[in-house]
Amino acid sequence: MTTREEAIRLCMELPGVYEDYPFDDGNWTVMRHGSNKKMFAAIYHHQGCMWMNVKAEPSWGDFWRSSFEAVVPAYHMNKLHWVSIILDGSMSDEEIRRLVQDSYHLTAPKRRR
DSSP states (O other): OOSHHHHHHHHHTSTTEEEEOOSSOTTOEEEEETTTOOEEEEEEEETTEEEEEEEOOHHHHHHHHHHOTTEEEOTTSOTTTEEEEEESSOSOHHHHHHHHHHHHHHHSOOOOO
C-alpha cells in the first residue's frame, strides 16, 4: 500500500466511517467515525511518501515502532498514543489493516453500561 486512495479504501472497509477534509490544506484526509465524529486515521503526503497517523495503545505503539522502520512516532500528534505509518510498501496490507483496525476500536464510541 503506497497511495492515498488505497489507504482511504482500507479505512472505508470499516463500518460507519467517512472521509473528511477539515483543513484548508487538501493534503490532509481525515477518516472519522460517523457516530461520534472522532478521527481514527489521518492520511497525508510528507517527505516524498504517503503517511497515515493512527491511534495505538502505548505498549503496542512501542512494539510496532520497534518492529517496523515504517512505523515512527506520530507526526503532529501525541507521540505516546499515536504512530505514523510511512506507506512506502515495506509493510504488508494486513499489518497496516491491523493498525487501522486497532485505531478504529480505540476511538469508537464507548458503550454505556
